[in-house]
Each structure stands twice: as structure tokens, then as C-alpha cells.
Amino acid sequence: MADVAGELLRAWADQPAIDHHCHPLRRWPFHLTAVELRGAFTEALDPQMAERHVVHTAAYHDALRRIAGELECAATEGAILAYRRAAEPGEYARRLMTRTGTGVMLVDSGFTTAESFTLPEQENAVGITQREIIRLETVAESLIENAGDPREWFGAVRTALRAAVGRGAVGVKTICAYRATLKLQPVDTDALGLAFSAIQLRAHRAEPPRLSGSALCHALLFEAALECRELDVPLQVHCGFGDPDEDLAETSPLGLRLLFTDPAYRGLRVALLHCYPYHREAGYLCSVFPDVYMDLSLTIPFAGLEGGRAMREALGLCPTSKLLYASDASRYPEVFLVAATAHREALADALGELVERGGHRPSS
Numbered sequence: 283m284a285d286v287a288g289e290l291l292r293a294w295a296d297q298p299a300i301d302h303h304c305h306p307l308r309r310w311p312f313h314l315t316a317v318e319l320r321g322a323f324t325e326a327l328d329p330q331m332a333e334r335h336v337v338h339t340a341a342y343h344d345a346l347r348r349i350a351g352e353l354e355c356a357a358t359e360g361a362i363l364a365y366r367r368a369a370e371p372g373e374y375a376r377r378l379m380t381r382t383g384t385g386v387m388l389v390d391s392g393f394t395t396a397e398s399f400t401l402p403e404q405e406n407a408v409g410i411t412q413r414e415i416i417r418l419e420t421v422a423e424s425l426i427e428n429a430g431d432p433r434e435w436f437g438a439v440r441t442a443l444r445a446a447v448g449r450g451a452v453g454v455k456t457i458c459a460y461r462a463t464l465k466l467q468p469v470d471t472d473a474l475g476l477a478f479s480a481i482q483l484r485a486h487r488a489e490p491p492r493l494s495g496s497a498l499c500h501a502l503l504f505e506a507a508l509e510c511r512e513l514d515v516p517l518q519v520h521c522g523f524g525d526p527d528e529d530l531a532e533t534s535p536l537g538l539r540l541l542f543t544d545p546a547y548r549g550l551r552v553a554l555l556h557c558y559p560y561h562r563e564a565g566y567l568c569s570v571f572p573d574v575y576m577d578l579s580l581t582i583p584f585a586g587l588e589g590g591r592a593m594r595e596a597l598g599l600c601p602t603s604k605l606l607y608a609s610d611a612s613r614y615p616e617v618f619l620v621a622a623t624a625h626r627e628a629l630a631d632a633l634g635e636l637v638e639r640g641g642h643r644p645s646s
Contacts, residue, residue: 287627287634294626298385301622303415303455303518303555303579305390305612306398307408310371314614316359322617323584325525340586345620352381352619362616372407378615379408382622386410390455392417393612408615414451415518416443418506419461419493427485432478436505443506447513454510455518455555460528461492462499464521465537469504473497507541511550516575517541521564523556523581534560535567535576542571549573553606556580561592565600576600579610583617583624593628594635602633 317329320336323345336342343357350357353365366374389401391414401412422439429435443454458464477497485491493499510517521535535554541547551573557564558581567574578596582589596605607629609621 286637287630290630300386301384302388303608305393308613348620375615378619388413390415392420415453416446416451418456423491426491440509453516458499459520459533461494462496463532466540469501516551516553518553521554522560523558535564561596565596568604569599575604577606577608579608583621590628593632
């Protein structure tokens with residue numbers, strides 16, 4: 283199996299990947315601390331996790347090994363950070379980003395700070411083509427205050443999505459899983475009206491509106507799905523693995539069944555993001571519905587040995603034509619490097635095992 287996996291890695295060496303879901307890098311130069319580096323390899327929000335516990339995870343040790351291998355230094359935080367501080371920031375970042383083998387980055391524009399690169403800045407900084415993914419909830423929240431009722435709001439959101447795609451955006455992403463359950467249900471009109479009035483009142487009081495609850499989030503998701511189908515762009519849906527703001531028990535992709543069975547959404551392409559620990563459920567959906575795709579993204583670098591197992595389990599049912607690559611990386615080039623190298627190895631190992639067992643021959 284190792285021989286086949288090695289052959290696959292060599293064959294893929296010159297094949298640029300499309301990172302179909304990632305986030306902006308932080309503008310350099312900046313001083314990166316050990317705690318910040320650790321924080322980039324966990325979904326925990328409590329700083330105690332990065333301060334005390336991340337250093338004891340298999341995933342972080344693997345990340346240090348991969349970064350140090352590229353830099354040719356000792357696999358320790360101290361050695362890596364010292365190398366980073368001594369290097370010219372732009373050259374350092376471009377070196378690591380080039381090593382990812384990425385040809386195009388599809389960037390979620392909803393996860394940014396004042397320190398983040400814009401897409402044109404990022405393309406110039408790293409030399410990789412950038413395309414935008416629109417975050418649905420961010421757009422929708424910005425349009426609530428001036429909408430007279432839910433229908434007017436939905437119309438404004440759909441107009442904004444069309445305009446964004448017209449400017450070059452290539453997809454829409456929803457974080458409904460962070461704001462409500464993914465067990466989609468038809469929305470009661472009265473419940474929607476009450477929820478809309480409440481959030482609009484907050485907006486009128488100059489309080490930042492934050493979409494939450496099934497009435498608002500599900501109604502918005504159904505409208506966005508219709509618009510994505512008409513625009514012929516994919517709808518990316520966060521599923522499973524994420525930070526503790528979400529209730530993991532409510533994030534299985536199985537709850538999205540309405541999007542796959544209702545004739546109104548026929549032809550809508552849905553990309554299930556992250557998926558773990560529901561990657562087997564996602565693989566099942568990919569195996570029975572023609573327009574459903576999936577990735578494992580942060581599962582691969584964050585879940586240690588479980589990442590490789592998840593790759594094998596996903597390929598139990600998911601066609602190889604539907605398993606997408608995504609890093610879901612943000613802020614630091616080190617995270618992009620680790621995600622890319624770990625993903626190629628996990629995929630090569632899984633396909634290598636299938637080839638050795640005579641069950642599959644990867645196409646080019």
C-alpha cells in the first residue's frame with residue numbers, strides 16, 4: 283500500500299489543487315506567538331485550551347513536524363517561530379503557500395477582520411488565483427434594517443447574491459449550523475413574522491443583528507437555495523465539526539434532506555463542508571443524490587489519526603468524483619501548508635489501500 287500511495291503522491295506533485303473552501307490570511311508583518319500558533323490548530327474558543335492542552339494533541343505534533351520539515355529546522359515551537367521571525371514575511375508566506383500546491387483558492391468572505399487581506403491583496407501577496415464565496419448570513423444581516431417584511435428581505439438577499447455572482451463570486455456558504463438546527467423543516471409564516479420583527483427591532487436600536495433560530499435561518503436557507511439553483515452556483519453548508527458555538531448534535535447533514543428531495547431544488551449543487559463525525563452520513567448522501575458533494579477539510583489536519591480513518595470511511599460510499607479538497611485554513615500560511623500536505627497523504631493512503639485490494643483504480 284505504501285508503494286501505491288507513494289506513486290500517487292508523485293503523480294499528483296505537479297497537479298494544482300482547488301481549495302474550494304478557505305479563509306483570508308492575516309496581513310504581514312506581524313509577531314506570531316506560540317499560543318496563537320497553537321490556537322490555529324484547534325476549534326476551541328476558550329484560551330485555556332491553546333495555553334495548556336493543544337500541545338498535548340497528536341494533530342499539533344503532526345503540524346509541527348510538517349512545518350519543520352518544510353523549513354528544515356527542529357520540530358519545536360521555538361525553532362519554528364525563531365525561523366519565522368528571522369525570515370522576510372512575504373517570502374516566508376509565499377514559500378509555504380507555494381508548497382501547498384494550490385492553484386485556486388475559493389475564499390469565504392464572511393470570516394474576516396481588519397487585519398485580513400482583501401482578495402486582490404491576497405492574490406498579489408501569494409500568487410494564487412482567488413475567488414469569493416459569499417457568506418449568506420453576513421449578507422442577510424446587513425439587509426434586515428431596511429426591509430419592510432420577510433418577503434422584501436428575501437428579495438433583497440437574492441438580489442445581493444445575484445450581484446455578487448455577477449461580480450465574480452463562485453458560490454454561497456451558509457452557517458445555519460451555528461445559528462439553528464440543520465434538521466430543516468418548512469417554516470411557519472407566523473413564526474417567521476415574529477422572529478423577523480424581533481431581529482429588525484434590534485437593528486433599529488443600532489444593536490448588531492444576529493440571525494438565529496430555525497424560523498429565520500431555515501427560511502433564509504430555502505430562499506438562498508432557490509437562488510443558487512437559478513444562478514447555477516453551489517451552496518456550501520457547514521456540517522458537523524466546528525467551534526463550540528454550535529450544537530454538534532444538531533449538525534448532521536441528514537437533516538438537509540428537503541434540499542435533495544423537493545423538486546423545487548432540483549439541480550441545486552450542495553457541498554457539505556467538514557462533516558466529521560458525520561462523514562459517513564455525508565458519504566451516504568453523496569452516494570444516492572446526484573448533486574451532493576462533500577469535503578473533510580479541517581478533519582484531516584485536526585483529528586490526528588482519525589483524519590485518515592475519516593478519509594477511508596468517506597470513500598466507502600462517496601464517489602471519488604464527489605470528494606472535494608478544502609483546507610478551511612485561515613490567518614497563517616502554516617495552517618494551509620499542514621492542511622494541504624496532510625490531505626494529499628490521507629487521500630493517497632486511502633486510494634492506495636483500495637488499489638491494493640483491487641477495488642479501485644484512480645483516474646487522472
